[in-house]
């Protein structure tokens with residue numbers, strides 16, 4: 437089959453790989469001049485099935501209101517005159533019950549663990565270098581409340597058979613010796629040795645280059661303007677450079693997906709949630725994590741990517757603007773300075789902002805739609821790097837008429 441993949445972020449590129457491996461003729465259309473220049477560019481670098489879970493959780497609405505008073509809080513809500521923002525927020529609030537949280541968490545755990553296994557297999561098969569680390573991720577708790585939250589998370593991990601370790605203060609220091617110099621005392625931690633780290637953009641561009649060498653076409657600087665549907669079937673894709681026809685089209689457009697899907701009657705609740713990151717080179721005498729830490733209090737993740745330090749966090753529900761707000765960067769930097777005071781992060785910190793394509797319940801939309809020939813790989817929110825390979829494999833299986841290897845309950849548009 438001729439298959440078009442729209443979008444060359446990590447999600448579209450991974451899907452293109454599995455479609456190509458399944459024997460299809462694959463073309464990728466991308467509006468930017470190279471792969472992974474949007475949300476997949478500067479994320480925290482965590483391949484973290486251990487953390488995969490919805491942000492819509494019991495207690496979150498109250499926390500969100502409290503955070504509105506704090507300039508450097510991990511979450512900021514800036515209301516817009518946009519009915520899609522309000523609808524998304526209402527749906528998000530509706531998912532903050534214990535019952536829905538448990539259901540959504542189970543769905544996200546399923547795809548995240550499968551996806552990590554797919555990424556590891558792909559890494560071994562291709563040898564793509566992306567500054568990856570297999571040293572696990574350590575979640576840090578500052579307060580007894582956070583420790584109690586960690587115990588609840590550990591009970592859920594137990595249920596899913598995820599290897600983990602609850603640590604006390606001494607255990608935290610033993611797991612991450614650089615924390616001995618931290619200005620913060622941690623009451624405990626949750627160690628997830630199976631989680632990984634890696635540069636998502638390096639992975640995506642390495643995979644895209646390899647695919648191009650094997651005959652997959654990447655049309656860069658090509659903006660998709662319309663999906664042409666006739667008689668319930670997708671007939672073609674219009675771009676600023678002309679029209680493309682295909683037997684199947686996979687939408688992997690991140691936060692932009694709703695703009696092309698709404699005109700053809702598919703109104704998916706995907707809304708941008710902005711985050712920030714900084715990246716610095718680590719000199720040999722600098723402080724930095726052995727692998728990666730996730731500070732539960734500020735929700736900032738600090739990871740080692742080769743000889744660089746990447747720190748990322750913040751969640752702004754504030755529309756589509758990509759401006760790098762100084763307060764957002766400062767919030768990330770404050771956490772790094774407090775936890776790794778010897779890391780030279782000021783000055784050359786490569787500030788970046790990206791938009792997470794969030795669904796209100798958490799899981800992505802994967803697979804077929806009501807329109808024949810149109811498939812989805814969208815809505816990966818805060819887990820797109822973790823979920824990309826498994827999702828790509830699943831969508832390629834569905835396009836090819838094969839049965840995916842995991843249960844697809846909860847990933848459809850009718851959920």
Ligand SMILES: Cc1cc2nc3c(=O)[nH]c(=O)nc-3n(C[C@H](O)[C@H](O)[C@H](O)COP(=O)(O)OP(=O)(O)OC[C@H]3O[C@@H](n4cnc5c(N)ncnc54)[C@H](O)[C@@H]3O)c2cc1C
Pocket residue numbers: 442443444445446447448465466467468471472473474475476477478479480481482483484658659660661688689690691692693709710711712713737748749789790791792793814815816817818819820821822823
């Ligand atoms: C601060 C931050 C930290 C994060 N940390 C992590 C993490 O540690 N672990 C993790 O798993 N995930 C993380 N994420 C989430 C992850 O980065 C995203 O889920 C993932 O990058 C989404 O990939 P994507 O391919 O769907 O979207 P994108 O990377 O945005 O790709 C979509 C592509 O579609 C193209 N496009 C859009 N519209 C058009 C059009 N009309 N025509 C042609 N092309 C178009 C865009 O140019 C873009 O290249 C983080 C995100 C942020 C913001």
